[in-house]
Amino acid sequence: MLFKFPTASQAREDEVTPHGLYLSRRALIGGGAAALALGGTAFPLDARAATFQVPTTRKPADAALDTVTPIKSATTYNNFYEFGTGKADPADGAKALRTRPWEITIDGEVAKPLTIGIDDLLKVSMEERIYRLRCVEGWSMVIPWIGFPLAELLKRVEPTGNAKFVAFQTLMDPERMYGQKSWVLEWPYTEGLRLDEAMHPLALMAVGMYGEILPNQNGAPIRLVVPWKYGFKSIKSVVKITLTKTQPPTAWNRSQPREYGFYSNVNPEVDHPRWSQATERRVGDFSRRKTLPFNGYGDEVASLYTGMDLRVNY
Numbered sequence: 275m276l277f278k279f280p281t282a283s284q285a286r287e288d289e290v291t292p293h294g295l296y297l298s299r300r301a302l303i304g305g306g307a308a309a310l311a312l313g314g315t316a317f318p319l320d321a322r323a324a325t326f327q328v329p330t331t332r333k334p335a336d337a338a339l340d341t342v343t344p345i346k347s348a349t350t351y352n353n354f355y356e357f358g359t360g361k362a363d364p365a366d367g368a369k370a371l372r373t374r375p376w377e378i379t380i381d382g383e384v385a386k387p388l389t390i391g392i393d394d395l396l397k398v399s400m401e402e403r404i405y406r407l408r409c410v411e412g413w414s415m416v417i418p419w420i421g422f423p424l425a426e427l428l429k430r431v432e433p434t435g436n437a438k439f440v441a442f443q444t445l446m447d448p449e450r451m452y453g454q455k456s457w458v459l460e461w462p463y464t465e466g467l468r469l470d471e472a473m474h475p476l477a478l479m480a481v482g483m484y485g486e487i488l489p490n491q492n493g494a495p496i497r498l499v500v501p502w503k504y505g506f507k508s509i510k511s512v513v514k515i516t517l518t519k520t521q522p523p524t525a526w527n528r529s530q531p532r533e534y535g536f537y538s539n540v541n542p543e544v545d546h547p548r549w550s551q552a553t554e555r556r557v558g559d560f561s562r563r564k565t566l567p568f569n570g571y572g573d574e575v576a577s578l579y580t581g582m583d584l585r586v587n588y
């Protein structure tokens with residue numbers, strides 16, 4: 275399952291990564307004794323010890339402007355409120371997260387509901403996608419994810435004609451996810467997409483990043499990545515996916531509906547009630563840069579919203 279995207283934005287990771295870093299990373303990936311064979315089913319049983327060797331099929335839209343964020347920043351500056359609200363909290367707190375055994379259930383408006391263990395899911399072919407991540411707070415990163423299209427999983431359960439939306443749910447485990455004992459959000463963390471958004475080839479289920487298994491603080495063992503939407507749509511540590519007839523409730527929208535809508539497409543023209551969304555700061559940079567509509571993926575996704583008022587459907 276190797277997806278090709280014949281757009282102007284196609285290039286290899288070494289074109290957006292400082293060369294020395296690229297070579298050292300490739301050496302690391304290539305040296306992984308249990309690396310996933312290209313196109314392969316030969317994934318190791320203990321995937322936690324593995325690195326990946328997979329084809330890169332995506333890069334950010336503008337190679338001249340986008341440099342891959344150092345792994346250190348992407349793994350120490352996080353939002354994962356189950357482990358506290360500070361940016362540095364998840365890197366330490368999420369060490370408590372138990373990612374085995376781990377099952378995902380896909381149910382609801384489907385012909386073939388499925389519960390699958392993470393190690394079976396890891397046997398599907400993976401690819402690397404380098405995406406921008408734009409947080410609603412005004413910072414951004416560029417991250418090389420490893421994963422597979424969400425559409426592949428959804429096709430497998432055969433959505434019925436009634437399925438119009440897809441609801442996602444994070445693990446509920448207040449003993450280890452101590453943030454779930456607070457009232458910051460209604461737990462478990464939930465998110466949702468319209469079915470056509472979920473089926474879009476850019477929507478990814480990520481199980482790794484930077485050529486390695488996904489660190490706990492980034493949403494291990496499996497998370498959603500929707501690069502044209504604000505980062506909070508990219509729900510971490512997913513245990514349940516339910517296809518629904520109606521728009522599902524989502525954690526941030528429930529908590530502050532005026533501030534966080536269901537769609538949450540990156541939109542520099544619609545300000546957050548408390549701050550502008552016109553610009554962003556790439557983590558590691560001093561200056562701010564202009565935010566791009568749909569985070570720069572408009573050519574591919576704008577048609578999903580034809581005829582919709584995106585100021586109303588924010």
Ligand code: MTE
Binds near residue numbers: 410504
């Ligand atoms: N998923 C869960 N379960 N809990 C969270 O607090 N935070 C979201 C999103 N997914 C969050 C979550 C937000 S606000 C952002 S910006 C991204 O994760 C951050 O992803 P990162 O920490 O891997 O950069």
